[in-house]
Amino acid sequence: MVGGTVVNEESSLNKxxxxxxxxxxxxxxxxxxxxxxxxxxxxxxxxxxxxxxxxIGPANAGKTSFLKAVNRMDxxxxxxxxxxxxxxxxxxxxxxxxxxxxxxxxxVVFPLPVxxxxxxxxxxxxxxxxAGLKDxxxxxxxxxxxxxxxxLWDEVKDxxxxxxxxxxxxxQQRLTIARALSQEPELLMLDEFSIAVDPVTTMRxxxxxxxxxxxxxxxxxxxxxxxxxxxxDRTAFFLDGTCVEVGVTEDLFTGEVVxxxxxxxxxxxxx
Amino acid sequence: xxxxxxxxxxxxxxxxxxxxxxxxxxxxxxxPVALILGMLIFKGAPVISFDFLxxxxxxxxxxxxxxxxxxxxxxxxxxxxxxxxxxxxxAAIYLSEYAPENWFTRAINLAIINLAGVxxxxxxxxxxxxxxxxxxxxxxxxxxxxxxxxxxxxxVIVATRESxxxxxxxxxxxxxxMGATRWQTIRHIVLPNxxxxxxxxxxxxxxxxxxxxxxxxxxxAVFFLPFLPQGVFDQTMALSLHLFVVSTQVPExxxxxxxxxxxxxxxxxxxxxxxxxxxxxxxxxxxxx
Numbered sequence: 213m214v215g216g217t218v219v220n221e222e223s224s225l226n227k228x229x230x231x232x233x234x235x236x237x238x239x240x241x242x243x244x245x246x247x248x249x250x251x252x253x254x255x256x257x258x259x260x261x262x263x264x265x266x267x268i269g270p271a272n273a274g275k276t277s278f279l280k281a282v283n284r285m286d287x288x289x290x291x292x293x294x295x296x297x298x299x300x301x302x303x304x305x306x307x308x309x310x311x312x313x314x315x316x317x318x319x320v321v322f323p324l325p326v327x328x329x330x331x332x333x334x335x336x337x338x339x340x341x342x343a344g345l346k347d348x349x350x351x352x353x354x355x356x357x358x359x360x361x362x363x364l365w366d367e368v369k370d371x372x373x374x375x376x377x378x379x380x381x382x383x384q385q386r387l388t389i390a391r392a393l394s395q396e397p398e399l400l401m402l403d404e405f406s407i408a409v410d411p412v413t414t415m416r417x418x419x420x421x422x423x424x425x426x427x428x429x430x431x432x433x434x435x436x437x438x439x440x441x442x443x444x445d446r447t448a449f450f451l452d453g454t455c456v457e458v459g460v461t462e463d464l465f466t467g468e469v470v471x472x473x474x475x476x477x478x479x480x481x482x483x
Numbered sequence: 484x485x486x487x488x489x490x491x492x493x494x495x496x497x498x499x500x501x502x503x504x505x506x507x508x509x510x511x512x513x514x515p516v517a518l519i520l521g522m523l524i525f526k527g528a529p530v531i532s533f534d535f536l537x538x539x540x541x542x543x544x545x546x547x548x549x550x551x552x553x554x555x556x557x558x559x560x561x562x563x564x565x566x567x568x569x570x571x572x573x574a575a576i577y578l579s580e581y582a583p584e585n586w587f588t589r590a591i592n593l594a595i596i597n598l599a600g601v602x603x604x605x606x607x608x609x610x611x612x613x614x615x616x617x618x619x620x621x622x623x624x625x626x627x628x629x630x631x632x633x634x635x636x637x638x639v640i641v642a643t644r645e646s647x648x649x650x651x652x653x654x655x656x657x658x659x660x661m662g663a664t665r666w667q668t669i670r671h672i673v674l675p676n677x678x679x680x681x682x683x684x685x686x687x688x689x690x691x692x693x694x695x696x697x698x699x700x701x702x703x704a705v706f707f708l709p710f711l712p713q714g715v716f717d718q719t720m721a722l723s724l725h726l727f728v729v730s731t732q733v734p735e736x737x738x739x740x741x742x743x744x745x746x747x748x749x750x751x752x753x754x755x756x757x758x759x760x761x762x763x764x765x766x767x768x769x770x771x772x
Contacts, residue, residue, distance in 0.1 A: 283660055285656070285659065285660070288656075288659060290583065290584070312662045312663070312664055313662065314662075315659070315660060315661065315662035316661060316662030317662075318660075319661070320657075320660040320661075322653070322656075322657070324653075326653045326654065326656075326657040328654055328657060328658070328672060329654065329672070329675075329676055330672075338658075338661070338671065339661045339662070342661070342662065342663050342667050342671070343662070388657070391657075391661070392661070395661050395662065
């Protein structure tokens, strides 16, 4: 028991006995409060490099607030206060002075696709340009690589100049993924990315995520417990602002669970 | 099976009555506009000619044209724009994108609302005190334009702020999340998408500035000048004041001249308004979300 959160330490060890990869994102006694009340209380867990870390839980569990805290979006929300500690590569992010540098290493994908009112090309080239890259040839390479990785290149390569916001919903969501990848992030956070996406596209994006795992760390917030089961190496179950359980994903579905509510949730008995 | 009950019939009766009443009141709005325009064109159009627009008044203003006044109004508007647009747009960007929600911001907002409510004659006295006397600009185009600029600042600020706030918050958040600073977000995403509304505000300001008389009377506009202004420290004639002069101050003025001047003034304002509407329609067609 660590600070009210049950961490299933045994099962977070690799089954073949190899040493565990280093911690990418450390969360210690994290609490998030808004003026209207607490969104998250006393949550602790570690997210390791090159894993897909799932976060499941019903609405108002504090999942999105957690992502906002990681990206220091509390700076833009005066009524949001973050307590406890989040470390990124061992550095306390609340002590980071160059928050723009921190944010540029973290890619975020929102539930509803936000196609910026720019062309497809400019959507993907925006982050490199903001970072100061001007070379046209280099930008071309980045745009093609990111769109290809997001499984969108073939559909848009002939209309890179048309507006990103005019693409279909599923295409726009892949565009936002390409945009997040253009930052060359070390950590990719996806917040219920498949809400506005059809099942076929969802499966394509899921395949992309599985490939990306070899290079970056991914946090996958999802309402779909089966999606977490398909993708996540480990999964945290959030409920009403607390983290009920963290463990190897498959254990939440078939193995020992510490809290019966976890099993009830993943089997669809509530939530 | 769909026969009307008495309640249905009663509701329908009221619906018809109110539709008629509301529609009738709306239609009645056309009358003043149509009457003003009709009378101006009917009585003023005969004097409009190339000479009327592009020569100076002669013979105690009863003959000749209105060129110095037309040029003066254009100059006053241009200088006022140069002064108020950068200031107003900058203030609006700060208020919309940076200002924290506190007493200071609320005080500024209150000041803007109050500035919009100050009568133009009070602005005139302020301009006289501040620009003509204190800053020693004298009665000049500069002093008159700055007075007009102060008066129309709220228009620019409010129009700009509203168009900035019409840009969805999600765009800003997406940008911030990828590590953009507030200014990068404003520069790359917010401003390009708010420019339509800002331009509309600017053109509204132009049409208001062109028609004002009181603020320029004490600060830079004169009844009659035998020469054209040579710079911003000169006095100038202006259409609005010229209209007042030829309507009330000159004996034996031909009846058509004031109507002609009024027609030119209103045509100028209407032209700018239609330009604003056309621009808005064009840019709305290109709206990106």
